Amino acid sequence: xxxxxxxxxxxxxxxxxxxxxxxxxxxxxxxxxxxDDWGWPHAGAYGDPxxxxxxxxxxxxxxxxxHHAYISSPSCTPSRNAILTGQYHWRLGPGANLWSTLDTxxxxxxxxxxxxxYFVGHWRKSWGPGKLDNWGGQHPAxxxxxxxxxxxxxxxxxxxFCFWLGASDPHRPYKAGTGVESxxxxxxxxxxxxxxxxxTIRSDVADYYFEVQRFDNDVAVAMAKLEKLGLLENTIVVMxxxxxxxxPRCKGNLYDxxxxxxxxxxxxxxxxxKRVVDDFISTTDLAPTFLHAAGVKIPQPxxxxxxxxxxxxxxxxxxxxxxxxxxxxxxxxxxxxxxxxSGGTPMRGIRNHDYLLIKNYRIDRWPAGTPNYAxxxxxxxxxADCDNGPAKTVxxxxxxxxxxxxxxxxxxxxxxxxxxxxxxxIDPGQTNNIAxxxxxxxxxxxxxxxxxxxxxxxxxxxxxxxGDQTFDPVPYLGGAPTHPDFQRPGKxxxxxxxxxxx
Numbered sequence: 001x002x003x004x005x006x007x008x009x010x011x012x013x014x015x016x017x018x019x020x021x022x023x024x025x026x027x028x029x030x031x032x033x034x035x036d037d038w039g040w041p042h043a044g045a046y047g048d049p050x051x052x053x054x055x056x057x058x059x060x061x062x063x064x065x066x067h068h069a070y071i072s073s074p075s076c077t078p079s080r081n082a083i084l085t086g087q088y089h090w091r092l093g094p095g096a097n098l099w100s101t102l103d104t105x106x107x108x109x110x111x112x113x114x115x116x117x118y119f120v121g122h123w124r125k126s127w128g129p130g131k132l133d134n135w136g137g138q139h140p141a142x143x144x145x146x147x148x149x150x151x152x153x154x155x156x157x158x159x160x161f162c163f164w165l166g167a168s169d170p171h172r173p174y175k176a177g178t179g180v181e182s183x184x185x186x187x188x189x190x191x192x193x194x195x196x197x198x199x200t201i202r203s204d205v206a207d208y209y210f211e212v213q214r215f216d217n218d219v220a221v222a223m224a225k226l227e228k229l230g231l232l233e234n235t236i237v238v239m240x241x242x243x244x245x246x247x248p249r250c251k252g253n254l255y256d257x258x259x260x261x262x263x264x265x266x267x268x269x270x271x272x273x274k275r276v277v278d279d280f281i282s283t284t285d286l287a288p289t290f291l292h293a294a295g296v297k298i299p300q301p302x303x304x305x306x307x308x309x310x311x312x313x314x315x316x317x318x319x320x321x322x323x324x325x326x327x328x329x330x331x332x333x334x335x336x337x338x339x340x341x342s343g344g345t346p347m348r349g350i351r352n353h354d355y356l357l358i359k360n361y362r363i364d365r366w367p368a369g370t371p372n373y374a375x376x377x378x379x380x381x382x383x384a385d386c387d388n389g390p391a392k393t394v395x396x397x398x399x400x401x402x403x404x405x406x407x408x409x410x411x412x413x414x415x416x417x418x419x420x421x422x423x424x425x426i427d428p429g430q431t432n433n434i435a436x437x438x439x440x441x442x443x444x445x446x447x448x449x450x451x452x453x454x455x456x457x458x459x460x461x462x463x464x465x466x467g468d469q470t471f472d473p474v475p476y477l478g479g480a481p482t483h484p485d486f487q488r489p490g491k492x493x494x495x496x497x498x499x500x501x502x
Contacts, residue, residue, distance in 0.1 A: 029235040031226065033240075035167050038242075039257065042208075066265075071283050072283065075251070081106075089331070090461065091459060107299050109287035109288075121144070122142055123147055124165075167215045174389070176203075195408065196404070204390040236265065240264075246389070277318075279320055327451065328351065336377075340377065343471075357444065358421075359418065368413045369385040371396075421443065
């Protein structure tokens, strides 16, 4: 009798366990969509009247739109390294530079999810550019697929998935005139304050918008596929860019035009729709967020912080008091200085709702690269931390036209002082450096100390005084934008082309 009772109790217990397991929510799928050189605020959800981004706008409308999302570094390789590892780029050794590598000791969220049972893959640009010779054929973002359809066809039905949907859009070069030909109204384009109001520049921006719209369509198609398969509602959809647009004083810079990116996230199971968040977010926060949502332990080295508390909130505006600022930085983008100097233009910044403070560590170097292409470390490299294009050419060619033209040239290509301070409340374009004003000294010192404390706590070699030894000797594996008059031996003028894509 006792044995029968024991068997009955065991059966009821087993039924209870099965019921709990059946009721447990399935782990979320993850679709991470990232554009190449897409910066803030170039999306309809941010009020841009010229560019059309229905997919991004839908994600924002049905989820949460972030107004203050920032990358770790405004340069492709370190920005993507930081996203994959959930760490500031300055913690990644050679991985802090463009056209470099990533040490296998740094765990990446796709491979951690794969180990925990996720089906993982990527399409087009994910990590890089650079070389992964020490990865033994493995990839930091998982297996490469020819497209999203191929990934979905191979997906085991009993596994959650994590997919990196990359793109080369809107990276240069552009086909000139595509924006205008598509029907875009140049009069609706809002130029950054550091540009002259010039039709050539407006048309160049329109060509950039054309490629932003092409990326947006890629995301719309992917979401439609998931919707058709009944997978969209339990998929965390993230849409963003790796840094600002490839124009002067944008990409490669710590101003909002270079370091601030669009970010919208949709996850109906957890995120209430139509929310707008003003907290400061770093894209290093994405890796721990994905791991947290999947129930995977977040590795101690990750400096990013999970966004799940924000996801679970029903509030808009400022939500977490600890997210009142963000740190950003840059090491070497292109090897753009004069020979024999192969270093970069290291800088760190702290941004809060009121101010942006930037510290430039090597004021002897050109922030956008040397204008003296005949003396460049890389043959012919010309203002090489800025991609070649019509906007760059117009600003350079008109620098002697008048005082305003010279000022805007200097903003993009001139050397900079050690400290820059911008009052973002009255100077959102961040063109008026007020760091040297005596009245602002207390603000500068307070922000500088706060930034220094956090950089040292994150083990930043640059702030520790070891930056030149840590980052500058790393081999640069790519090419550079060259001056139109530069002649390669035996090949004639280079026509401003570059060897390798940045």
